[in-house]
Amino acid sequence: MSEWAIEACGLTKRFGDFAAVSGLDLKVKKGSIYGFLGPNGCGKTTAIRLLTGLLAASEGEAKLFGQSVLQNSDQLKSKIGYMTQKFSLFDDLTVRENLHFVASIYGLSRAERRQRIDQLMTDYDLTERADNFAGSMSGGQRQRLALAAATIHRPPLLFLDEPTSAVDPENRRDFWEKLFDLCDSGTTILVSTHYMDEAERCHQLAILEAGIKRVDGSPQRLMDEMSANVVEVSGSDLRGVKRALELNPMIQSSAQLGAHLRVLVDKKEADPLQWMTKHYPQLENRVVLARPSLEDVFVNCTGGSGSRQ
Numbered sequence: 001m002s003e004w005a006i007e008a009c010g011l012t013k014r015f016g017d018f019a020a021v022s023g024l025d026l027k028v029k030k031g032s033i034y035g036f037l038g039p040n041g042c043g044k045t046t047a048i049r050l051l052t053g054l055l056a057a058s059e060g061e062a063k064l065f066g067q068s069v070l071q072n073s074d075q076l077k078s079k080i081g082y083m084t085q086k087f088s089l090f091d092d093l094t095v096r097e098n099l100h101f102v103a104s105i106y107g108l109s110r111a112e113r114r115q116r117i118d119q120l121m122t123d124y125d126l127t128e129r130a131d132n133f134a135g136s137m138s139g140g141q142r143q144r145l146a147l148a149a150a151t152i153h154r155p156p157l158l159f160l161d162e163p164t165s166a167v168d169p170e171n172r173r174d175f176w177e178k179l180f181d182l183c184d185s186g187t188t189i190l191v192s193t194h195y196m197d198e199a200e201r202c203h204q205l206a207i208l209e210a211g212i213k214r215v216d217g218s219p220q221r222l223m224d225e226m227s228a229n230v231v232e233v234s235g236s237d238l239r240g241v242k243r244a245l246e247l248n249p250m251i252q253s254s255a256q257l258g259a260h261l262r263v264l265v266d267k268k269e270a271d272p273l274q275w276m277t278k279h280y281p282q283l284e285n286r287v288v289l290a291r292p293s294l295e296d297v298f299v300n301c302t303g304g305s306g307s308r309q
């Protein structure tokens with residue numbers, strides 16, 4: 001038995017001359033949460049569709065639980081749950097009707113269906129909404145309904161494409177609690193996001209840009225191994241300091257966060273504080289070292305086109 005829920009090797013998808021995903025290598029351990037982090041259009045949805053077998057790859061291969069996605073798509077269907085980026089249930093059906101519909105597609109028996117739907121409505125706080133139309137519910141409730149539907153057949157592997165883009169931070173936190181419950185019971189989850197805080201919750205993640213995986217690893221490892229030190233600059237004329245710093249090739253990026261400038265200094269400089277005050281004497285007593293964040297990693301490896309949370 002393979003220890004991997006997902007394996008991909010050189011996975012590539014071209015639309016005409018344009019490569020939406022290029023040479024993606026991936027290994028996702030069973031029972032873990034793996035994140036795809038990247039800006040709009042970087043290829044997250046395309047990669048998920050390749051891994052689920054909904055799109056055929058131009059090159060490369062993907063396996064789920066050791067089985068080729070291309071050759072075993074029928075057998076693998078029952079092992080996969082897929083929550084698409086757009087709400088894909090029926091607005092003019094009630095919560096219960098939507099779940100009945102999905103359960104019938106997955107071939108659950110009548111008795112099993114009723115029991116499973118009641119259980120899911122309890123688990124996802126939907127019981128009071130059972131007879132409400134999906135179209136009349138809030139973003140958070142619709143998202144819980146979509147997750148209930150995606151898990152109705154108890155798939156061991158879940159693909160979630162930007163599942164929380166339409167919900168507020170509190171609902172997002174609750175949603176992640178549900179994901180960790182699923183993970184705890186053995187489900188493997190691949191989730192795409194452009195939120196840094198969400199990516200930080202994943203066991204492992206890959207940062208994608210322009211269809212290419214730039215780095216992967218645990219959030220902590222990515223932060224530890226970043227090729228830059230983070231320096232915070234305070235004081236006056238931060239806009240002028242930023243303009244001056246950005247001319248220097250040792251400065252990978254600088255961004256103002258409130259009353260500070262957050263600066264990534266190439267790790268080739270062993271002592272970034274000394275280096276900065278030597279080259280910019282006006283920064284004497286105005287610089288401190290800061291702990292790297294996942295956003296710093298993102299900026300460091302992509303040039304910084306992601307969104308901030």
Ligand SMILES: Nc1ncnc2c1ncn2[C@@H]1O[C@H](COP(=O)(O)OP(=O)(O)OP(=O)(O)O)[C@@H](O)[C@H]1O
Pocket residue numbers: 015020038039040041042043044045046047085
């Ligand atoms: N069927 C298609 N035909 C042509 N181009 C496509 C097709 N599907 C996706 N693309 C292009 O491939 C690139 C990657 O798209 P994809 O939807 O995978 O990105 P994404 O990271 O999921 O973006 P978003 O966060 O906006 O959903 C985009 O430039 C998109 O326009």
